[in-house]
Amino acid sequence: MGEFIVRRLLLMIPTLIIVSSIAFFVIQAPxxxxxxAHAARLEERGQDVDRAVLxxxxxxxxxxxxxxxxxxxWVRNMLRGDLGVxxxxxxxxxxxxxxxxxxxxxxxLVSFLYVYIVAIPIGMLSAVRQYSLADYFFxxxxxxxxxxxxxxxxxxxxxxxxxxxGSVMIGLFSTEYVDAAWSWSRLLDMARHIxxxxxxxxxxxxxxxxxxxxxxxxxxxxxxxxxxxxxxGLPQARVNYKYPFRIAVNPVVSTIGWTLxxxxxxxxxxxxxxxxxxxxxVFFRSLQMQDMYLAGGIxxxxxxxxxxxxxxxxxxxxxxxPRIRFSSM
Amino acid sequence: xxxNGNVLTVRNLKTHFFSREGTLKAIDGVDFELKPxxxxxxxxxxxxxxxxxxxSILRILPKHGRTVDGEVLLSRNGAAVDxxxxxxxxxxxxxxxxxxxxxxxxxxxxxxxxVHTIGNQIIESIRLHNRGLSKREARARAIDMLxxxxxxxxxxxxxxxxxxxxxxxxxxxxxxMALSCGPRVLIADEPTTAVDVTIQAQVLELLKELQGQxxxxxxxxTHDLGVIAxxxxxxxxxxxxxxxxxxxxxxxxxxxxHPYTRGLLASIPKLxxxxxxxxxxxxxxxxxxxxxTGCPFNPRCAHxxxxxxxxxxxxxxxxxxxxxxxxxxxxxxxQT
Ligand SMILES: Nc1ncnc2c1ncn2[C@@H]1O[C@H](COP(=O)(O)OP(=O)(O)OP(=O)(O)O)[C@@H](O)[C@H]1O
Ligand SMILES: [Mg+2]
Numbered sequence: 268m269g270e271f272i273v274r275r276l277l278l279m280i281p282t283l284i285i286v287s288s289i290a291f292f293v294i295q296a297p298x299x300x301x302x303x304a305h306a307a308r309l310e311e312r313g314q315d316v317d318r319a320v321l322x323x324x325x326x327x328x329x330x331x332x333x334x335x336x337x338x339x340x341w342v343r344n345m346l347r348g349d350l351g352v353x354x355x356x357x358x359x360x361x362x363x364x365x366x367x368x369x370x371x372x373x374x375x376l377v378s379f380l381y382v383y384i385v386a387i388p389i390g391m392l393s394a395v396r397q398y399s400l401a402d403y404f405f406x407x408x409x410x411x412x413x414x415x416x417x418x419x420x421x422x423x424x425x426x427x428x429x430x431x432x433g434s435v436m437i438g439l440f441s442t443e444y445v446d447a448a449w450s451w452s453r454l455l456d457m458a459r460h461i462x463x464x465x466x467x468x469x470x471x472x473x474x475x476x477x478x479x480x481x482x483x484x485x486x487x488x489x490x491x492x493x494x495x496x497x498x499x500g501l502p503q504a505r506v507n508y509k510y511p512f513r514i515a516v517n518p519v520v521s522t523i524g525w526t527l528x529x530x531x532x533x534x535x536x537x538x539x540x541x542x543x544x545x546x547x548x549v550f551f552r553s554l555q556m557q558d559m560y561l562a563g564g565i566x567x568x569x570x571x572x573x574x575x576x577x578x579x580x581x582x583x584x585x586x587x588x589p590r591i592r593f594s595s596m
Numbered sequence: 597x598x599x600n601g602n603v604l605t606v607r608n609l610k611t612h613f614f615s616r617e618g619t620l621k622a623i624d625g626v627d628f629e630l631k632p633x634x635x636x637x638x639x640x641x642x643x644x645x646x647x648x649x650x651x652s653i654l655r656i657l658p659k660h661g662r663t664v665d666g667e668v669l670l671s672r673n674g675a676a677v678d679x680x681x682x683x684x685x686x687x688x689x690x691x692x693x694x695x696x697x698x699x700x701x702x703x704x705x706x707x708x709x710x711v712h713t714i715g716n717q718i719i720e721s722i723r724l725h726n727r728g729l730s731k732r733e734a735r736a737r738a739i740d741m742l743x744x745x746x747x748x749x750x751x752x753x754x755x756x757x758x759x760x761x762x763x764x765x766x767x768x769x770x771x772x773m774a775l776s777c778g779p780r781v782l783i784a785d786e787p788t789t790a791v792d793v794t795i796q797a798q799v800l801e802l803l804k805e806l807q808g809q810x811x812x813x814x815x816x817x818t819h820d821l822g823v824i825a826x827x828x829x830x831x832x833x834x835x836x837x838x839x840x841x842x843x844x845x846x847x848x849x850x851x852x853x854h855p856y857t858r859g860l861l862a863s864i865p866k867l868x869x870x871x872x873x874x875x876x877x878x879x880x881x882x883x884x885x886x887x888x889t890g891c892p893f894n895p896r897c898a899h900x901x902x903x904x905x906x907x908x909x910x911x912x913x914x915x916x917x918x919x920x921x922x923x924x925x926x927x928x929x930x931q932t
Contacts, residue, residue, distance in 0.1 A: 488659075489658065489659070490706055491701055491702075491703050491706045491707045492706060492707055492708055492709045492710075494651070494656055494658070494701070495699075495701055495707045495708070496709075497654075497656045497693070498654055498656050498693055498694060498698070498699045498701075499693060499694040499720065499721045499724060499773075500690040500691060500692070500693035500694040500695060500721075500724055500725065501690070501720070501724060502685070502690065503685050509709075509712075510709050510712075513711065514709065514710070514711055517711070587711070588711055589710075589711055589757050590710055590711070590757070590759060593757070593759075593760070
């Protein structure tokens with residue numbers, strides 16, 4: 268198990284390098300660079316732009332160097348934990364990310380909990396009471412949840428909340444808490460807002476996991492070991508709880524690997540639609556401005572977090588399923 | 597109700613499966629009795645309802661299956677309880693399952709949970725029926741049981757997961773689990789079909805030996821008449837959900853009455869004659885969904901009497917002491 272974790276951690280290094288390299292070159296692909304984007308913006312506002320100043324900026328940021336030199340310098344610094352400087356914010360990339368990432372992580376985390384805490388029991392209920400009214404109801408709801416695009420769902424939820432309460436629950440905080448320091452009341456205020464993005468981000472995943480859970484459990488319920496457990500004289504509830512429920516959860520744990528990235532991208536989209544103070548608007552702007560170290564840094568950090576999440580889910584899976592523990596670890 | 601000296605009596609058992617396609621009469625009239633300490637063999641082709649009979653007795657039918665008629669009488673201190681009248685999920689039947697009537701299942705591979713050790717699953721059974729036992733005592737008993745079924749290194753094998761054991765070892769673990777609470781009746785549902793030919797003989801030998809030591813009554817389900825000849829005291833022959841003939845081993849093998857029984861006996865490879873002759877029974881088993889009138893065997897029967905066999909269901913007739921058959925060749929009025 269220890270060897271497995273080390274191997275997986277080592278494997279993350281090339282993955283991260285490859286992903287961030289792709290990010291670097293994709294960000295650099297459009298013509299121009301940050302300085303030209305910056306100049307265009309100044310001109311838009313009617314300010315004069317001095318070519319000499321621009322060249323000086325290029326030299327300072329190393330943008331006058333050939334692209335491969337820039338790239339290798341970036342990778343070398345990254346290995347030292349230095350993600351570079353955001354030209355746009357005039358601050359270290361790590362500082363810009365650190366300010367916004369807690370909100371992103373919180374939304375993803377709450378969506379994640381929502382997905383699994385809601386989906387697993389509903390999937391179980393649907394399987395145990397197959398073809399019951401409850402099963403049909405949840406199957407229908409899950410079908411809708413899968414079919415609705417997230418942005419449309421976001422608008423519908425906003426409208427519903429607005430027509431029910433008369434307030435626009437956009438954002439993560441009420442106005443008085445937006446710039447306040449963290450405190451219990453700020454956290455509470457956030458909890459009152461965060462369920463909207465979490466609901467929007469998590470619903471598609473929930474619908475998928477309900478179906479996975481239901482199918483798994485239906486499969487497990489008719490396995491011979493269930494009948495064997497009944498033949499021992501165990502009460503039905505204990506039979507279900509100890510054997511088929513427990514075993515049907517294993518493949519659900521392995522779905523964490525593909526839910527995490529979709530939660531992260533879902534969070535980005537919803538934050539843009541709802542205008543939440545997460546990494547998403549920062550990322551969006553960094554792409555527009557060709558603020559490449561910031562954009563690359565965000566891709567790097569999000570990929571890193573997703574890989575860590577997947578690793579944790581694999582460790583969890585090995586821990587709960589001896590078949591996997593014995594075969595691959 | 598008295599038990600007439602039988603530990604288990606099954607009367608007119610009928611178990612049906614209800615689905616969208618219709619009603620499947622998996623068991624449609626099965627009768628037998630089992631004396632303490634004796635071995636009853638149940639034989640019949642695949643799909644004739646042997647496993648469903650066993651599941652009906654323990655009331656552990658799969659979803660959609662329901663026993664619609666009959667009696668399953670288990671003797672208790674000279675009196676008899678009808679298991680079919682008990683609440684299927686109630687404490688009474690649960691005290692009987694595993695403790696008084698235990699079962700060995702057909703598929704040792706999938707009969708254990710893959711994510712629990714065999715020890716966990718055996719000890720669970722022991723502790724369930726022996727409330728006073730501590731964890732350590734239950735474990736010691738499980739190890740002892742594994743030892744008795746010939747498991748190598750039981751003290752360490754007990755902590756193995758099923759997928760780390762061979763098919764033969766798993767079946768031994770299954771037997772240990774079934775016997776761990778000292779049942780009075782053991783139902784062995786084709787305990788050897790899923791294991792290697794070389795292991796089959798060992799498993800049968802083991803069951804025979806344990807039956808001798810522990811003195812429990814055994815219902816041995818098989819489609820191998822050779823196994824029955826070797827182990828059983830009495831035999832029930834089933835065809836398409838019905839018990840068609842019941843008698844002692846001598847009666848069935850030396851004086852088979854039902855044409856189906858004769859066909860089965862004839863299909864045993866006769867190696868003793870120096871060459872292998874297999875005489876298959878004509879035709880195929882009709883679908884249990886089709887409402888068949890008359891004797892279920894009549895479409896395949898060489899002795900079919902038109903106008904009788906295809907119209908009327910034959911009644912069970914006791915042709916000689918303890919030897920019963922359901923066939924029009926043995927009409928009821930010819931008796932007594
Ligand atoms: N869960 C179920 N749902 C519906 N029908 C079933 C179910 N289990 C068994 N049956 C049907 O009941 C009939 C008897 O099956 P059973 O398993 O008792 O046969 P068997 O004699 O044990 O055969 P085998 O020798 O193959 O084990 C078959 O027609 C089978 O299709
Ligand atoms: Mg069977």
